[in-house]
Amino acid sequence: MAFKLPGMRPLAVVAVGVLAGSLLTMGGSAVASSSAAGAEIHACVHKKTRYARIVNVTTVCKPTEIRVKWAQSAGGSSQSFATAGPQGPQGPAGRTGATGPTGPTGSQGRTGFRGKNGIQGPAGPIGPKGADGKDGVQGPVGPKGADGADGKLGPEGPAGPKGAEGTDGKIGPEGPAGPKGANGTDGKDGKDGAPGTKGANGEQGPRGLQGPKGDTGAQGPKGEPGSGKGGTLSVHTETASLGSSGGTATCDSDEVATGGGFFISDDDYVASASMPSGNGWSVKINKLSSGGDNNRNSVNSGGGSKGSVYVVCAKKS
Numbered sequence: 001m002a003f004k005l006p007g008m009r010p011l012a013v014v015a016v017g018v019l020a021g022s023l024l025t026m027g028g029s030a031v032a033s034s035s036a037a038g039a040e041i042h043a044c045v046h047k048k049t050r051y052a053r054i055v056n057v058t059t060v061c062k063p064t065e066i067r068v069k070w071a072q073s074a075g076g077s078s079q080s081f082a083t084a085g086p087q088g089p090q091g092p093a094g095r096t097g098a099t100g101p102t103g104p105t106g107s108q109g110r111t112g113f114r115g116k117n118g119i120q121g122p123a124g125p126i127g128p129k130g131a132d133g134k135d136g137v138q139g140p141v142g143p144k145g146a147d148g149a150d151g152k153l154g155p156e157g158p159a160g161p162k163g164a165e166g167t168d169g170k171i172g173p174e175g176p177a178g179p180k181g182a183n184g185t186d187g188k189d190g191k192d193g194a195p196g197t198k199g200a201n202g203e204q205g206p207r208g209l210q211g212p213k214g215d216t217g218a219q220g221p222k223g224e225p226g227s228g229k230g231g232t233l234s235v236h237t238e239t240a241s242l243g244s245s246g247g248t249a250t251c252d253s254d255e256v257a258t259g260g261g262f263f264i265s266d267d268d269y270v271a272s273a274s275m276p277s278g279n280g281w282s283v284k285i286n287k288l289s290s291g292g293d294n295n296r297n298s299v300n301s302g303g304g305s306k307g308s309v310y311v312v313c314a315k316k317s
Helices: 013-024
Strands: 040-046 052-055 065-073 076-082 233-242 246-250 256-264 269-277 280-287 307-316
Touching: 065 256, 233 256, 233 280, 246 307, 256 269, 280 307
Parallel strands: 256 280
Antiparallel strands: 040 052, 040 065, 065 076, 233 246, 233 307, 246 280, 256 307, 269 280
16 A cells, blocks of 8 residues: 655655554554544654554654654545644753663565566677778889999909900990889778678566565554544445556545555556546556457456455544
């Protein structure tokens, strides 16, 4: 069960429905009283823990709490909220009280509905290699080296008889090689290959199992006696079946809806809304697209009861 406060997230089931029933009901009737023709229920709700305690109409809530009330009018029911007023000046420090005994450890809440992560998709293929760049242009040929120097003349021989005509002298040595020509410029790099295609997404993981139901909390302290002229409140619960899209549980016309909640018995459905509706409590449910029915791709389909919705009704007697 949940109850929405202004600017806050919804209160848990135990904080309003079950707690209101355990504080107000005593042997089938409540000990809180009302002084007006329209019954009013006042409570102080802790801003952080959402713990709600039923209080007298004149009781001042703590700075860490917000005041909430439910009212019964002649033509039906209404529900209103009151925000905390400005903080007053700090009073003098009181004497330090004796240390109280350590309280018992509270029971652990039930596990949430977190599902498993989907399987990661395979990596895409590597793109093809780009083409090699062209070779650079060959540099120009270096200049021709200079001719070698002529050899020295031999000494003049004595004049002899005219001999036969001599042979030609040897060719002089080859001159040194010219300097090396400059290197040609490098060719441009080839273009990068196109990127590979993106791999397909992995399939959605299956829905996680519903966690176990938490233990029932301990009964809250007895409420303070009312200061009205008389009268008592009786509290009871009305239930209705949940169809494929949800359901509504309604109080009688002379009663006030003080809270509500639901229970879903079909694991293929989840609640999308749980809220007050007129003089009752409404719950909307949706079918998971990966549910176990024959039509896995349908939403809000499938016959039979999917669970129950209930509303806590208060009545002045």
